[in-house]
Amino acid sequence: MPELPEVETIKLGLQKKTIGLTISNIEVLSPKSFIGKAKDLKNKKIQQVWRRAKILGIDVEGRMTLLFHLKMTGQLIYNPSTRLRASSRFIGGHPTPDMRDKMPNSHTRVIFTFSDGSHLYFNDQRKFGWIKIVKFGEGIPGTLGPEPLTKEFSWQILKTNLLRHKSMPVKVAIMDQSVVSGVGNIYANEACFDAKIDPKTKVKDLDDLQFKKLHSGIIKSLTDGIAHGGSSRAHFVDAEGRKGYFLDYAFVYGRDRKPCKKCGTTIEKIILGGRGSYFCPTCQQ
DNA sequence: CACTTGACCTGTCCGC
C-alpha cells in the first residue's frame, strides 16, 4: 500500500490534525512494532510532521522524532473522538468498512492517546511495519536517492543512478530506493506505462529520450496518486480512515487480462525481481 | 559484484 503518494497523503492529514497535540499515553500492543521507550514521549508536544521517501516523521518536544514505516499493510489513523476507544464497544454493531479500519481492531499494534482525548492508531496486519524513537535528525538511511517531487530530481540524475544497474530490468531498478526514493511496485508499473517503456527493458538499452520520459512518468504517476488520495488495493486509508482511489485510475497495475485503456490490447502480467509487473505489449515496446 | 530468492507475518482469493 504505502508508497510515496500514500505516505504523503497521510502526512498532510496528520499535519492538519496532530501538530500541537500533547501525547498523554502510548499503548504498545505488539512490541515488535515499536522500537524505543514509549514512556520517553509522555507529555511531549507534537511539533512537526514530515516525510522522506516512504518514511513518515513526527518531531516532538525534547529533540526527539518518531519514525514510521508502514511497509505493506500499515495504517496510521487519527480519530478525533474521545469515545471510540475500547474495541469491545463495536462487537455486535454494524460498522461501515471505513469505520472498521478506523477503530482499534485486531490489527491495531500501537495506540497513541492525546491530552484532548483523541487517538492515533497504528494498524498493521502483517507486522512488517515499525515505529522508532530516534534523536532529532537521525534514523534516515543515508543511501536514499533524491525525492522525486523536488527539483533535485532531474532526468540526468535519474539516468546516472539507474546506470549503476545496467543489466537490471528498468522497472526493478526504479524501485531501488537509492536510485529515486518513494517509488514502489504500483507506481513503478504506472511510470513505465506513462513512459511507453517495456518494464523488462534493461537499463543499458535505454536512450536519453527514454530516460527523460521515464523521469516525467515517475513524476506524473506519483503526482496523480497524490491527487487521487493514494491507492487502495485493500488496505490503504488516509489519516482519517478514508480510502484512496488511485487504482481506479491506474493504467496497468492490477489490470492483467483486461484491455489497455489507451489501445485495447490485453494487459499482460509477468514477474520481475519477484514482483508482479503489468504492461501493455502494444503501448510499451 | 550483480542480481535473485527467502524471510518476515497475516489474510484473501482462486481452483479443485
Add this chain to the structure above:
DNA sequence: TGCGGACAGGTCAAGT
C-alpha cells in the same frame, strides 16, 4: 464448504 497454494503496497539478509 473445505483445503491447499499463490499472492499481496517493502525491505533486509542470505544465497547463487
